[in-house]
Amino acid sequence: MEVVILPDAAQIGTVAADAVEALLARKPAAVLGLATGSSPLAIYDELVARCDAGRISFRHARGFTLDEYVGLPAEHPERYRTVIDTVFVSRVDFAPGTVAGPDGLAEDIPAACAEYEAAIAATGGIDLQILGIGTDGHIGFNEPGSSLASRTRIKTLTRQTRIDNARFFGDDVDLVPTHCLTQGLGTIMAARHVVLVALGRSKAEAVHQLVEGPVSAMWPATILQHHPHVTVLLDGGAARRLQLADYYRETYLSKPSWQGI
Structure with missing residues:
Protein backbone atom coordinates (compact mmCIF):
# COMPACT_ATOMS: atom_id res chain seq x y z
CA MET A 1 0.00 0.00 0.00
CA GLU A 2 1.42 3.34 -1.07
CA VAL A 3 0.32 6.37 0.93
CA VAL A 4 0.67 9.74 -0.79
CA ILE A 5 -0.02 12.94 1.18
CA LEU A 6 -0.61 15.98 -1.00
CA PRO A 7 -1.56 19.61 -0.29
CA ASP A 8 -5.05 19.65 -1.77
CA ALA A 9 -7.72 17.94 -3.85
CA ALA A 10 -6.46 19.48 -7.09
CA GLN A 11 -3.03 17.85 -6.75
CA ILE A 12 -4.66 14.57 -5.77
CA GLY A 13 -6.74 14.81 -8.94
CA THR A 14 -3.61 15.35 -11.01
CA VAL A 15 -1.75 12.36 -9.56
CA ALA A 16 -4.74 10.03 -9.98
CA ALA A 17 -5.38 11.29 -13.51
CA ASP A 18 -1.73 10.58 -14.35
CA ALA A 19 -2.34 6.94 -13.40
CA VAL A 20 -5.47 6.74 -15.57
CA GLU A 21 -3.68 8.42 -18.49
CA ALA A 22 -0.78 5.96 -18.26
CA LEU A 23 -3.25 3.05 -18.13
CA LEU A 24 -5.13 4.25 -21.23
CA ALA A 25 -1.86 4.78 -23.10
CA ARG A 26 -0.84 1.16 -22.65
CA LYS A 27 -4.37 -0.28 -22.75
CA PRO A 28 -6.94 1.89 -24.59
CA ALA A 29 -9.69 -0.66 -23.84
CA ALA A 30 -9.09 -0.42 -20.09
CA VAL A 31 -11.87 -1.16 -17.61
CA LEU A 32 -12.37 1.52 -14.96
CA GLY A 33 -14.18 1.24 -11.64
CA LEU A 34 -15.97 4.51 -10.93
CA ALA A 35 -16.93 5.81 -7.50
CA THR A 36 -19.41 8.58 -6.78
CA GLY A 37 -19.31 11.00 -3.85
CA SER A 38 -17.28 14.16 -3.39
CA SER A 39 -13.82 12.62 -3.00
CA PRO A 40 -13.23 11.64 -6.67
CA LEU A 41 -14.57 14.88 -8.21
CA ALA A 42 -11.14 16.45 -8.70
CA ILE A 43 -10.02 13.29 -10.51
CA TYR A 44 -12.97 13.43 -12.88
CA ASP A 45 -12.51 17.14 -13.54
CA GLU A 46 -8.86 16.58 -14.43
CA LEU A 47 -9.69 13.65 -16.71
CA VAL A 48 -12.33 15.76 -18.46
CA ALA A 49 -9.77 18.52 -19.03
CA ARG A 50 -7.29 16.05 -20.50
CA CYS A 51 -9.94 14.51 -22.73
CA ASP A 52 -10.97 17.98 -23.95
CA ALA A 53 -7.31 18.71 -24.70
CA GLY A 54 -6.97 15.52 -26.73
CA ARG A 55 -4.45 13.94 -24.36
CA ILE A 56 -6.64 10.93 -23.52
CA SER A 57 -9.70 9.16 -24.88
CA PHE A 58 -12.24 6.81 -23.32
CA ARG A 59 -13.80 5.74 -26.62
CA HIS A 60 -12.50 2.17 -26.27
CA ALA A 61 -12.73 1.99 -22.46
CA ARG A 62 -15.46 0.58 -20.25
CA GLY A 63 -16.65 1.52 -16.78
CA PHE A 64 -18.47 -0.04 -13.84
CA THR A 65 -19.87 1.91 -10.91
CA LEU A 66 -19.45 0.74 -7.33
CA ASP A 67 -22.96 0.89 -5.99
CA GLU A 68 -26.55 2.08 -6.31
CA TYR A 69 -29.44 2.94 -4.04
CA VAL A 70 -32.33 0.49 -4.06
CA GLY A 71 -35.68 1.92 -5.09
CA LEU A 72 -34.72 5.40 -6.26
CA PRO A 73 -36.64 6.20 -9.48
CA ALA A 74 -34.61 6.28 -12.68
CA GLU A 75 -35.16 10.03 -12.95
CA HIS A 76 -34.04 10.81 -9.38
CA PRO A 77 -31.03 13.19 -9.42
CA GLU A 78 -29.24 11.27 -6.64
CA ARG A 79 -29.44 7.92 -8.38
CA TYR A 80 -25.77 7.01 -8.69
CA ARG A 81 -26.05 6.11 -12.36
CA THR A 82 -27.34 9.66 -12.93
CA VAL A 83 -24.66 11.19 -10.72
CA ILE A 84 -21.75 9.48 -12.50
CA ASP A 85 -23.20 10.48 -15.87
CA THR A 86 -23.42 14.09 -14.72
CA VAL A 87 -20.01 14.45 -13.08
CA PHE A 88 -17.97 12.37 -15.52
CA VAL A 89 -19.33 10.00 -18.15
CA SER A 90 -21.32 12.53 -20.18
CA ARG A 91 -18.35 14.93 -20.16
CA VAL A 92 -15.92 12.58 -21.92
CA ASP A 93 -16.07 10.28 -24.93
CA PHE A 94 -17.18 6.91 -23.59
CA ALA A 95 -19.10 5.04 -26.27
CA PRO A 96 -22.84 4.65 -25.57
CA GLY A 97 -23.63 1.75 -23.23
CA THR A 98 -20.07 1.15 -22.07
CA VAL A 99 -20.58 2.31 -18.46
CA ALA A 100 -22.81 0.12 -16.30
CA GLY A 101 -24.04 0.14 -12.72
CA PRO A 102 -25.93 -2.22 -10.41
CA ASP A 103 -29.69 -2.20 -11.07
CA GLY A 104 -31.32 -0.76 -7.96
CA LEU A 105 -34.77 -1.15 -9.55
CA ALA A 106 -34.44 -4.84 -10.42
CA GLU A 107 -37.34 -7.08 -9.45
CA ASP A 108 -34.95 -9.96 -8.74
CA ILE A 109 -32.16 -8.39 -6.71
CA PRO A 110 -29.97 -11.51 -6.25
CA ALA A 111 -30.13 -12.26 -9.99
CA ALA A 112 -29.25 -8.66 -10.85
CA CYS A 113 -26.24 -8.80 -8.53
CA ALA A 114 -25.03 -12.07 -10.07
CA GLU A 115 -25.45 -10.60 -13.55
CA TYR A 116 -23.40 -7.56 -12.56
CA GLU A 117 -20.57 -9.74 -11.29
CA ALA A 118 -20.70 -11.72 -14.55
CA ALA A 119 -20.60 -8.53 -16.62
CA ILE A 120 -17.44 -7.36 -14.85
CA ALA A 121 -15.81 -10.77 -15.32
CA ALA A 122 -16.76 -10.83 -19.01
CA THR A 123 -14.65 -7.71 -19.64
CA GLY A 124 -11.60 -9.32 -18.05
CA GLY A 125 -12.00 -7.49 -14.73
CA ILE A 126 -11.40 -3.94 -13.56
CA ASP A 127 -7.98 -2.48 -14.30
CA LEU A 128 -8.18 0.59 -12.06
CA GLN A 129 -10.77 1.10 -9.33
CA ILE A 130 -11.37 4.58 -7.90
CA LEU A 131 -12.61 4.57 -4.30
CA GLY A 132 -13.57 6.92 -1.52
CA ILE A 133 -13.90 5.90 2.12
CA GLY A 134 -16.67 6.53 4.63
CA THR A 135 -16.15 7.93 8.11
CA ASP A 136 -16.88 4.42 9.45
CA GLY A 137 -14.37 2.82 7.08
CA HIS A 138 -16.77 1.58 4.44
CA ILE A 139 -15.74 1.32 0.79
CA GLY A 140 -18.49 1.02 -1.75
CA PHE A 141 -21.40 0.47 0.59
CA ASN A 142 -19.67 -2.35 2.47
CA GLU A 143 -20.60 -1.26 5.96
CA PRO A 144 -18.82 -2.39 9.16
CA GLY A 145 -19.33 -6.11 9.63
CA SER A 146 -19.28 -6.86 5.91
CA SER A 147 -17.73 -10.13 4.83
CA LEU A 148 -14.18 -9.59 3.64
CA ALA A 149 -14.88 -12.02 0.77
CA SER A 150 -18.25 -10.53 -0.22
CA ARG A 151 -19.46 -10.03 -3.79
CA THR A 152 -22.08 -7.69 -5.26
CA ARG A 153 -25.20 -7.86 -3.09
CA ILE A 154 -27.86 -5.87 -1.24
CA LYS A 155 -26.81 -4.11 1.95
CA THR A 156 -28.58 -2.13 4.67
CA LEU A 157 -26.99 1.27 5.20
CA THR A 158 -25.92 2.27 8.70
CA ARG A 159 -27.50 5.29 10.32
CA GLN A 160 -24.14 7.07 10.14
CA THR A 161 -23.85 6.54 6.38
CA ARG A 162 -27.38 7.84 5.88
CA ILE A 163 -26.56 10.90 8.02
CA ASP A 164 -23.36 11.48 6.01
CA ASN A 165 -25.31 11.26 2.73
CA ALA A 166 -28.26 13.38 3.87
CA ARG A 167 -26.54 16.46 2.43
CA PHE A 168 -27.46 15.14 -1.01
CA PHE A 169 -31.12 14.81 0.03
CA GLY A 170 -31.79 18.29 1.40
CA ASP A 171 -30.24 17.36 4.77
CA ASP A 172 -33.23 15.08 5.44
CA VAL A 173 -31.91 11.69 6.55
CA ASP A 174 -35.36 10.17 6.15
CA LEU A 175 -35.14 10.70 2.39
CA VAL A 176 -31.92 8.67 2.14
CA PRO A 177 -32.72 5.10 1.06
CA THR A 178 -32.15 2.37 3.60
CA HIS A 179 -30.85 -0.22 1.15
CA CYS A 180 -28.29 -0.27 -1.63
CA LEU A 181 -26.59 -2.63 -4.03
CA THR A 182 -22.82 -2.63 -3.79
CA GLN A 183 -19.82 -4.37 -5.19
CA GLY A 184 -18.50 -6.57 -2.42
CA LEU A 185 -15.09 -6.38 -0.79
CA GLY A 186 -14.05 -9.46 -2.74
CA THR A 187 -15.14 -7.76 -5.96
CA ILE A 188 -13.14 -4.63 -5.16
CA MET A 189 -10.11 -6.71 -4.24
CA ALA A 190 -10.16 -8.31 -7.70
CA ALA A 191 -9.33 -4.95 -9.34
CA ARG A 192 -5.74 -4.81 -10.53
CA HIS A 193 -5.06 -1.32 -9.14
CA VAL A 194 -7.05 0.48 -6.45
CA VAL A 195 -6.80 4.26 -6.05
CA LEU A 196 -8.47 5.45 -2.85
CA VAL A 197 -8.99 9.15 -2.15
CA ALA A 198 -9.77 10.67 1.24
CA LEU A 199 -10.17 14.37 1.98
CA GLY A 200 -10.67 16.24 5.24
CA ARG A 201 -10.37 15.73 8.97
CA SER A 202 -13.61 13.75 9.19
CA LYS A 203 -11.90 10.88 7.35
CA ALA A 204 -8.78 10.85 9.54
CA GLU A 205 -9.77 8.00 11.85
CA ALA A 206 -10.95 5.81 8.97
CA VAL A 207 -7.68 6.49 7.14
CA HIS A 208 -5.65 5.67 10.24
CA GLN A 209 -7.43 2.32 10.56
CA LEU A 210 -7.11 1.65 6.82
CA VAL A 211 -3.36 2.22 6.71
CA GLU A 212 -2.08 1.43 10.20
CA GLY A 213 -4.78 -0.56 11.96
CA PRO A 214 -5.45 -4.31 12.00
CA VAL A 215 -7.44 -5.92 9.21
CA SER A 216 -10.98 -6.18 10.53
CA ALA A 217 -14.53 -6.37 9.24
CA MET A 218 -15.28 -3.53 11.67
CA TRP A 219 -13.23 -1.28 9.36
CA PRO A 220 -13.99 -2.81 5.96
CA ALA A 221 -11.43 -0.78 3.99
CA THR A 222 -8.63 -2.48 5.94
CA ILE A 223 -8.97 -5.49 3.63
CA LEU A 224 -7.02 -3.37 1.14
CA GLN A 225 -3.89 -4.06 3.19
CA HIS A 226 -3.93 -7.46 1.48
CA HIS A 227 -4.14 -6.00 -2.03
CA PRO A 228 -0.91 -6.00 -4.08
CA HIS A 229 -1.41 -2.56 -5.66
CA VAL A 230 -3.24 0.11 -3.65
CA THR A 231 -2.57 3.83 -3.80
CA VAL A 232 -4.03 5.98 -0.99
CA LEU A 233 -4.18 9.68 -1.88
CA LEU A 234 -4.74 12.02 1.08
CA ASP A 235 -4.82 15.68 1.96
CA GLY A 236 -3.37 16.88 5.24
CA TYR A 247 7.77 8.58 6.48
CA TYR A 248 5.03 8.42 3.84
CA ARG A 249 5.92 11.94 2.69
CA GLU A 250 9.63 11.10 2.54
CA THR A 251 8.98 7.89 0.64
CA TYR A 252 6.88 9.62 -2.00
CA LEU A 253 9.41 12.42 -2.51
CA SER A 254 12.24 9.88 -2.85
CA LYS A 255 10.61 7.43 -5.27
CA PRO A 256 11.99 7.05 -8.82
CA SER A 257 10.28 9.36 -11.32
CA TRP A 258 9.59 6.46 -13.68
CA GLN A 259 7.67 4.46 -11.10
CA GLY A 260 4.36 6.30 -11.15
CA ILE A 261 1.73 5.13 -8.69
Missing part, protein backbone atom coordinates in the same frame (compact mmCIF):
# COMPACT_ATOMS: atom_id res chain seq x y z
CA GLY A 237 -6.66 16.69 7.09
CA ALA A 238 -7.28 13.07 6.18
CA ALA A 239 -3.66 12.19 7.06
CA ARG A 240 -3.61 13.88 10.47
CA ARG A 241 -3.96 10.65 12.50
CA LEU A 242 -1.23 8.73 10.68
CA GLN A 243 1.67 7.85 12.95
CA LEU A 244 4.04 7.41 10.02
CA ALA A 245 2.94 10.47 8.03
CA ASP A 246 6.48 11.89 7.81
